[in-house]
Amino acid sequence: MAKMMRAARYFQHGGPEVISVDHVPVPEPDKGQVLVEIAAAGVAPLDWKMRAGLLQQYFSLHFPKIPGRDGAGRVVACGPGISRLAPGDRVAVMAPPAGQAGTHAEYIVADADLVVPLPDNLGDDAAAALINAGLSAWIAVMRTAQVQRGQRVLVQSGAGAVGGLMVQLCAHLGAEVTATCRAANADYVRGLGASRVIAYDGPAVTDLPPQDVVFDLMGGAVHDACYPMLAPGGHLVWLAAAPITDRGAEFGVRVTRAMITDDAGVVAEVMKLAAQGVLKPQIAGVMPLDQAAEAQRKLAAGEITRGRLILRP
Numbered sequence: 158m159a160k161m162m163r164a165a166r167y168f169q170h171g172g173p174e175v176i177s178v179d180h181v182p183v184p185e186p187d188k189g190q191v192l193v194e195i196a197a198a199g200v201a202p203l204d205w206k207m208r209a210g211l212l213q214q215y216f217s218l219h220f221p222k223i224p225g226r227d228g229a230g231r232v233v234a235c236g237p238g239i240s241r242l243a244p245g246d247r248v249a250v251m252a253p254p255a256g257q258a259g260t261h262a263e264y265i266v267a268d269a270d271l272v273v274p275l276p277d278n279l280g281d282d283a284a285a286a287l288i289n290a291g292l293s294a295w296i297a298v299m300r301t302a303q304v305q306r307g308q309r310v311l312v313q314s315g316a317g318a319v320g321g322l323m324v325q326l327c328a329h330l331g332a333e334v335t336a337t338c339r340a341a342n343a344d345y346v347r348g349l350g351a352s353r354v355i356a357y358d359g360p361a362v363t364d365l366p367p368q369d370v371v372f373d374l375m376g377g378a379v380h381d382a383c384y385p386m387l388a389p390g391g392h393l394v395w396l397a398a399a400p401i402t403d404r405g406a407e408f409g410v411r412v413t414r415a416m417i418t419d420d421a422g423v424v425a426e427v428m429k430l431a432a433q434g435v436l437k438p439q440i441a442g443v444m445p446l447d448q449a450a451e452a453q454r455k456l457a458a459g460e461i462t463r464g465r466l467i468l469r470p
């Protein structure tokens with residue numbers, strides 16, 4: 158009889174109530190794949206947005222869908238043709254967004270090229286908080302914006318999972334970092350490396366010097382507010398969130414979307430920076446897999462702050 162596992166699943170778009178935690182067969186790795194036992198998985202905005210059906214123009218899902226973009230755990234079996242990994246290896250795993258298999262389950266089969274060995278000094282929750290969030294922050298900061306020492310950089314949403322890592326990375330690079338967050342998170346965001354904090358629920362700030370780079374992780378009205386903050390010729394880098402209107406020509410600034418694609422080399426670089434203590438993983442909370450629906454509800458309701466919410470199967 159097939160070995161069984163618990164997995165969060167949904168069979169249609171809808172509210173968090175469409176998620177159930179079911180017993181399903183443990184998948185078997187094929188050629189070039191490994192079976193990973195998940196110890197900790199991140200819950201990302203994409204998980205609830207995809208479930209709610211907000212991203213159907215980008216991804217068409219095949220149901221049932223197991224949510225979860227990333228996870229940390231241990232290789233338990235390897236398919237044919239795998240020499241780089243072996244059972245027992247601690248790894249980070251990425252699950253393609255539109256695939257049926259996600260990390261909110263006890264096991265996942267993943268392509269070996271989306272699996273990255275973990276440093277010994279990084280725990281499972283910490284690693285899970287860094288995989289997709291670190292990938293997104295690293296690509297936006299290093300590849301898209303190419304932030305340089307001495308630049309003035311503004312991160313819109315410095316207390317979030319991705320924004321918090323951007324603040325840390327930009328400060329490490331020697332940029333002068335400003336970040337936005339709710340007033341209650343000001344000291345937390347300063348602790349990540351921001352030299353100036355703007356509370357989005359506080360008084361308007363009028364003395365911000367012109368910024369060389371602004372990262373917009375929110376879209377919509379937050380995106381609009383970025384333009385006057387940029388120096389002439391500055392760079393507005395945005396990640397997919399609420400829809401945006403590109404007003405770069407009007408303000409004389411460059412506007413670029415950071416294209417976030419799964420990349421094992423980038424995740425390996427993020428894990429190396431974490432092992433060296435340059436990036437400090439930010440864990441907003443830990444919940445059991447049985448509460449997968451409640452975890453997505455909390456994230457969508459804005460109840461999660463200061464890093465990534467982790468599910469432990």
Ligand SMILES: NC(=O)c1ccc[n+]([C@@H]2O[C@H](COP(=O)([O-])OP(=O)(O)OC[C@H]3O[C@@H](n4cnc5c(N)ncnc54)[C@H](OP(=O)(O)O)[C@@H]3O)[C@@H](O)[C@H]2O)c1
Nearest residue numbers: 202293314316317318319338339357374396397398417462
């Ligand atoms: N492929 C891609 O393009 C890609 C990849 C990764 C992420 N993203 C997007 O990037 C965004 C952030 O992701 P995440 O994982 O970091 O989410 P997250 O951990 O849920 O963080 C969201 C943060 O937004 C902050 N926030 C809310 N309203 C704000 C406002 N008006 N001004 C400034 N900050 C505000 C909150 O700050 P407080 O806690 O201080 O209230 C919260 O911490 C999401 O929209 C996500 O969809 C896109």
